Amino acid sequence: MSAPSNPAGLTPLPAEWSRTATTVVMPTYNEADSLPVTAEAVMALPLDGLRLLVVDDNSPDGTGKIAEDLAERYQGPQGPRMSVLHRTAKDGLGRAYAAGMARAADDGAAYVIQMDADGSHPAAKIPELLGVALATGADVVVGSRYVPGGSLSDAWAAHRKLLSRWANAYASTVLGTRVRDITGGFNLWSAAALRAIDLDTVDSAGYSFQVEMKYRALRAGHTVMEVPIHFEDRAAGESKMNLAVQLESVAMPWRLRTRAARASGDRTR
Numbered sequence: 001m002s003a004p005s006n007p008a009g010l011t012p013l014p015a016e017w018s019r020t021a022t023t024v025v026m027p028t029y030n031e032a033d034s035l036p037v038t039a040e041a042v043m044a045l046p047l048d049g050l051r052l053l054v055v056d057d058n059s060p061d062g063t064g065k066i067a068e069d070l071a072e073r074y075q076g077p078q079g080p081r082m083s084v085l086h087r088t089a090k091d092g093l094g095r096a097y098a099a100g101m102a103r104a105a106d107d108g109a110a111y112v113i114q115m116d117a118d119g120s121h122p123a124a125k126i127p128e129l130l131g132v133a134l135a136t137g138a139d140v141v142v143g144s145r146y147v148p149g150g151s152l153s154d155a156w157a158a159h160r161k162l163l164s165r166w167a168n169a170y171a172s173t174v175l176g177t178r179v180r181d182i183t184g185g186f187n188l189w190s191a192a193a194l195r196a197i198d199l200d201t202v203d204s205a206g207y208s209f210q211v212e213m214k215y216r217a218l219r220a221g222h223t224v225m226e227v228p229i230h231f232e233d234r235a236a237g238e239s240k241m242n243l244a245v246q247l248e249s250v251a252m253p254w255r256l257r258t259r260a261a262r263a264s265g266d267r268t269r
């Protein structure tokens with residue numbers, strides 16, 4: 001269980017790359033059924049430097065305890081490969097990610113990968129995200145649904161696919177970026193990019209976190225690369241999407257744009 005194997009015949013990364021300190025940050029709220037499967041998919045990857053940090057907001061369904069039990073099982077030669085950050089109450093996916101990513105960087109990760117617990121993001125693509133970053137020097141690598149080869153779950157109805165595409169085009173247009181999946185939540189960040197982004201000052205509580213992070217990285221001069229992924233529908237449990245979160249996502253691109261314009265104005269004055 002603890003020694004990384006090579007599932008699905010992945011092309012292994014060179015040994016030096018595989019040892020790179022990389023932490024997957026995974027927020028959970030009521031993911032008791034999904035977390036064991038997702039954690040195993042991550043921990044089974046043939047990457048010696050890979051760690052998993054679960055950020056649980058005191059899930060009523062006991063996900064925090066399940067995460068602790070799993071963490072005991074995944075041990076490596078240098079000690080635990082999985083750990084859990086417990087927070088006291090549900091505070092939004094963005095806040096959970098920001099706290100976990102800050103913890104992972106403080107603990108020495110050279111790269112941090114954000115990934116949902118619900119089975120939507122393909123763990124098998126993690127070596128590719130890391131390989132692209134190491135091969136190109138890019139500080140941000142996006143697991144992208146909207147580059148050639150990327151795709152959305154067939155279980156999604158046409159209107160849901162359209163809404164996702166529209167939300168993505170909306171944010172990119174308002175912000176004037178060329179990132180094709182700016183709303184996506186399966187991304188790799190270098191420690192340098194996270195320092196430049198300054199996680200403590202990130203505004204978004206919810207899903208607009210994905211957009212704000214990429215925009216901040218671009219403004220700081222970092223290169224954003226995209227590799228295609230297939231996005232699956234969640235296998236179990238319930239979505240945490242609600243109206244407040246959707247309204248924040250509509251307003252946030254404008255807030256970011258206004259703030260950036262003000263900052264540019266201040267610099268030229």
Ligand SMILES: Nc1nc2c(ncn2[C@@H]2O[C@H](COP(=O)(O)OP(=O)(O)OP(=O)(O)O)[C@@H](O)[C@H]2O)c(=O)[nH]1
Pocket residue numbers: 026027028029030031055056057090091092093096115116117118120233234238239240241
């Ligand atoms: N810690 C924490 N995790 C959260 C919170 N909200 C969502 N999550 C987690 O963030 C990830 C994404 O949330 P989802 O509910 O799957 O959101 P989504 O992917 O947009 O919605 P679906 O398409 O229905 O899956 C999951 O792993 C959730 O458990 C929160 O407030 N706190």
Ligand SMILES: [Mg+2]
Pocket residue numbers: 116118120234
């Ligand atoms: Mg989901």
